[in-house]
Amino acid sequence: xxxxxxxxxxxxxxxxxxxxxxxxxxxxxxxxxxxxxxxxxxxxxxxxxxxxxxxxxxxxxxxxxxxxxxxxxxxxxxxxxxxxxxxxxxxxxxxxxxxxxxxxxxxxxxxxxxxxxxxxxxxxxxxxxxxxxxxxxxxxxxxxxxxxxxxxxxxxxxxxxxxxxxxxxxxxxxxxxxxxxxxxxxxxxxxxxxxxxxxxxxxxxxxxxxxxxxxxxxxxxxxxxxxxxxxxxxxxxxxxxxxxxxxxxxxxxxxxxxxxxxxxxxxxxxxxxxxxxxxxxxxxxxxxxxxxxxxxxxxxxxxxxxxxxxxxxxxxxxxxxxxxxxxxxxxxxxxxxxxxxxxxxxxxxxxxxxxxxxxxxxxxxxxxxxx
Amino acid sequence: xxxxxxxxxxxxxxxxxxxxxxxxxxxxxxxxxxxxxxxxxxxxxxxxxxxxxxxxxxxxxxxxxxxxxxxxxxxxxxxxxxxxxxxxxxxxxxxxxxxxxxxxxxxxxxxxxxxxxxxxxxxxxxxxxxxxxxxxxxxxxxxxxxxxxxxxxxxxxxxxxxxxxxxxxxxxxxxxxxxxxxxxxxxxxxxxxxxxxxxxxxxxxxxxxxxxxxxxxxxxxxxxxxxxxxxxxxxxxxxxxxxxxxxxxxxxxxxxxxxxxxxxxxxxxxxxxxxxxxxxxxxxxxxxxxxxxxxxxxxxxxxxxxxxxxxxxxxxxxxxxxxxxx
Ligand SMILES: Cc1ncc(C[n+]2csc(CCOP(=O)(O)OP(=O)(O)O)c2C)c(N)n1
Numbered sequence: 001x002x003x004x005x006x007x008x009x010x011x012x013x014x015x016x017x018x019x020x021x022x023x024x025x026x027x028x029x030x031x032x033x034x035x036x037x038x039x040x041x042x043x044x045x046x047x048x049x050x051x052x053x054x055x056x057x058x059x060x061x062x063x064x065x066x067x068x069x070x071x072x073x074x075x076x077x078x079x080x081x082x083x084x085x086x087x088x089x090x091x092x093x094x095x096x097x098x099x100x101x102x103x104x105x106x107x108x109x110x111x112x113x114x115x116x117x118x119x120x121x122x123x124x125x126x127x128x129x130x131x132x133x134x135x136x137x138x139x140x141x142x143x144x145x146x147x148x149x150x151x152x153x154x155x156x157x158x159x160x161x162x163x164x165x166x167x168x169x170x171x172x173x174x175x176x177x178x179x180x181x182x183x184x185x186x187x188x189x190x191x192x193x194x195x196x197x198x199x200x201x202x203x204x205x206x207x208x209x210x211x212x213x214x215x216x217x218x219x220x221x222x223x224x225x226x227x228x229x230x231x232x233x234x235x236x237x238x239x240x241x242x243x244x245x246x247x248x249x250x251x252x253x254x255x256x257x258x259x260x261x262x263x264x265x266x267x268x269x270x271x272x273x274x275x276x277x278x279x280x281x282x283x284x285x286x287x288x289x290x291x292x293x294x295x296x297x298x299x300x301x302x303x304x305x306x307x308x309x310x311x312x313x314x315x316x317x318x319x320x321x322x323x324x325x326x327x328x329x330x331x332x333x334x335x336x337x338x339x340x341x342x343x344x345x346x347x348x349x350x351x352x353x354x355x356x357x358x359x360x361x362x363x364x365x366x367x368x369x370x371x
Numbered sequence: 372x373x374x375x376x377x378x379x380x381x382x383x384x385x386x387x388x389x390x391x392x393x394x395x396x397x398x399x400x401x402x403x404x405x406x407x408x409x410x411x412x413x414x415x416x417x418x419x420x421x422x423x424x425x426x427x428x429x430x431x432x433x434x435x436x437x438x439x440x441x442x443x444x445x446x447x448x449x450x451x452x453x454x455x456x457x458x459x460x461x462x463x464x465x466x467x468x469x470x471x472x473x474x475x476x477x478x479x480x481x482x483x484x485x486x487x488x489x490x491x492x493x494x495x496x497x498x499x500x501x502x503x504x505x506x507x508x509x510x511x512x513x514x515x516x517x518x519x520x521x522x523x524x525x526x527x528x529x530x531x532x533x534x535x536x537x538x539x540x541x542x543x544x545x546x547x548x549x550x551x552x553x554x555x556x557x558x559x560x561x562x563x564x565x566x567x568x569x570x571x572x573x574x575x576x577x578x579x580x581x582x583x584x585x586x587x588x589x590x591x592x593x594x595x596x597x598x599x600x601x602x603x604x605x606x607x608x609x610x611x612x613x614x615x616x617x618x619x620x621x622x623x624x625x626x627x628x629x630x631x632x633x634x635x636x637x638x639x640x641x642x643x644x645x646x647x648x649x650x651x652x653x654x655x656x657x658x659x660x661x662x663x664x665x666x667x668x669x670x671x672x673x674x675x676x677x678x679x680x681x682x683x684x685x686x687x688x689x690x691x692x693x694x695x696x697x
Contacts, residue, residue: 115477116476116477116478116479117477117478117479117481118478118479118481119478119479119481122481124446124447134442134445134474134478134482135474135477135478135481135482137469137470138469139465139469139470142438142465142466142469142470144438145434145435145437145438145439145441145442145466146438146439146441146442146445146466146470147442148438148439148442149438149439149440149441149442149443149444149445149446149450150442150443150445150446151442151446152439152442152443152446153442153443153444153445153446153447153448153450154446154447156398156424156446156448157396157446157447157448175432175434175462176434176435176438176465176466178432179430179432179434179435179438180435180438180439182430182432182435183429183430183432183435183439186430187427340476340479341475341476341479341480342475342476342514342515343475343515343517343538343539344475344480344483344485344538344539345537345538345539347517347567347612347613348567348613349613349616
């Protein structure tokens with residue numbers, strides 16, 4: 001059922017599943033040892049965060065968790081290809097991308113706990129790299145035309161900024177995605193479209209979303225290039241996105257399809273054994289993006305057990321601390337927050353309803369409202 | 372400004388023109404809004420004045436127009452997006468509901484969604500299917516939007532400028548039946564009329580009629596016909612969200628009787644909301660049941676049958692007579 005990057009002649013890759021790699025291609029990346037290690041550490045951190053999230057979900061402290069196991073290279077590599085001034089609108093599952101951009105883990109967790117997100121800097125011009133994003137949208141695909149509008153607007157205002165927007169193989173069926181790509185082609189908007197083809201949209205396999213061989217093949221229909229990349233090869237996702245970012249700076253959008261596989265369930269509420277076989281998952285486990293990259297790092301003398309151990313320990317500690325912090329912050333919510341920031345210029349009825357609720361809480365106590 | 376004033380659609384164009392001159396972050400986008408000036412000429416003259424970077428002809432996709440407008444707003448611009456006919460706003464609803472209306476809340480104020488979505492709305496011009504819809508209730512029901520429906524040229528200009536300046540997403544519904552049906556003196560240069568304030572179009576003691584948009588005209592005509600028989604107060608709400616509840620309640624406390632007139636279908640329409648408000652705030656002033664004069668709960672009909680769908684002066688007059696006879 002599942003497809004592998006090796007089945008496509010034109011699929012871009014650098015490090016093969018067995019860890020062998022193309023020396024020249026690696027040299028051309030011009031990454032230093034520290035940067036090579038950073039990609040690794042982001043992937044390990046994403047996995048550690050996921051393990052923590054799932055553990056807390058099982059203990060009933062988190063209501064919900066989206067899984068990302070096996071997708072780390074498709075998330076981390078593209079994020080690493082952006083400059084600090086660029087924008088990145090991910091889907092919620094792309095933890096690794098946000099980690100690579102420097103987003104605090106607690107911030108990632110709080111999205112699931114309270115639904116809204118917060119920013120440190122008020123002004124766009126003062127935003128850190130990780131803040132250059134719009135809040136996550138649960139309606140998949142809708143972020144695509146919005147990202148196009150955002151970058152189009154930034155370009156009209158004279159800013160040299162590129163945007164990366166992620167959408168899944170399921171989300172890519174939506175009309176919004178077509179509208180956004182079409183707009184970008186027509187108006188030369190500096191955007192990179194990253195189709196994260198993890199081959200499943202909950203229980204619907206990719207051949208239930210499209211009859212096309214690849215998503216990359218859609219790009220010429222919009223008047224720009226599409227490229228298929230091995231989504232489990234972090235150096236390849238990095239390279240192809242970087243090329244796309246360069247083209248975007250020149251006003252040419254690109255569609256990058258990262259062909260990968262979601263090995264975990266869709267979310268903590270999903271039972272993936274109902275719709276797919278363990279053999280399929282196993283065959284993709286052999287292509288694990290972290291294991292593969294470890295073999296590459298070993299060959300470059302950048303990896304040994306001691307290093308791996310320390311990276312893993314640090315990642316686990318950070319994930320644990322972030323979760324503790326997030327759970328503590330969650331508990332601070334108060335009822336009037338319901339109405340906070342509903343409008344920038346709030347009409348009076350919002351205040352009236354807030355007063356109505358607060359009077360009830362005052363009279364009966366918060367406990368009377370818990371269900 | 373022409374000596375004899377502007378039509379409503381000319382006032383809309385002038386509002387955008389004046390505000391674009393005032394604030395270079397305002398951009399207009401939509402289908403055919405550029406060289407052609409829009410199918411109703413609501414963007415007439417803007418392309419020549421401001422060029423293709425600020426008056427943008429888009430591909431034909433309402434999802435794309437709404438989605439791009441949301442992104443443009445996040446980028447720091449102030450987009451005014453036109454949906455060619457209100458019925459095509461259905462295609463843009465997901466973008467509007469899932470993002471425009473909740474961007475400010477979900478980003479805790481980081482990204483206001485400062486955009487205006489303009490659409491010619493309502494029936495009465497003998498247009499094809501999906502060109503006559505009245506969709507105000509679905510926007511009013513969704514938290515996070517402001518919804519404005521002007522009924523006169525002077526209001527249209529002042530309210531549209533206020534909408535463009537408002538930091539929240541505003542759905543600006545233009546009653547196309549009265550786009551060109553009369554002229555009114557309109558002040559030159561930019562000015563604002565406050566969003567959220569109703570206008571008493573005619574004072575009266577016997578009954579309050581609450582209405583908006585194109586229905587204001589037949590309502591005033593009915594009130595004129597009843598001159599000497601019933602003293603009718605006509606309140607044009609002008610803004611449906613936030614609704615001027617004070618104006619509604621004050622008027623009702625004075626008259627004790629009410630008729631609500633809207634062209635949208637009855638079930639789930641705003642007449643129900645206004646009636647509930649009166650029950651909550653002024654029940655003991657009530658002298659008679661509240662009447663609703665609305666479009667029927669039908670799929671909007673074409674051509675000749677429109678005459679039976681849209682409330683007219685006769686229906687309004689008879690409803691008023693019924694309410695005052697109790
Ligand atoms: C518009 C919309 N429809 C349905 C859903 C429910 N839903 C959440 S995730 C999902 C599958 C998405 O699959 P895909 O786009 O391939 O991304 P993935 O979750 O695999 O990363 C669905 C159907 C949704 N969030 N948004």
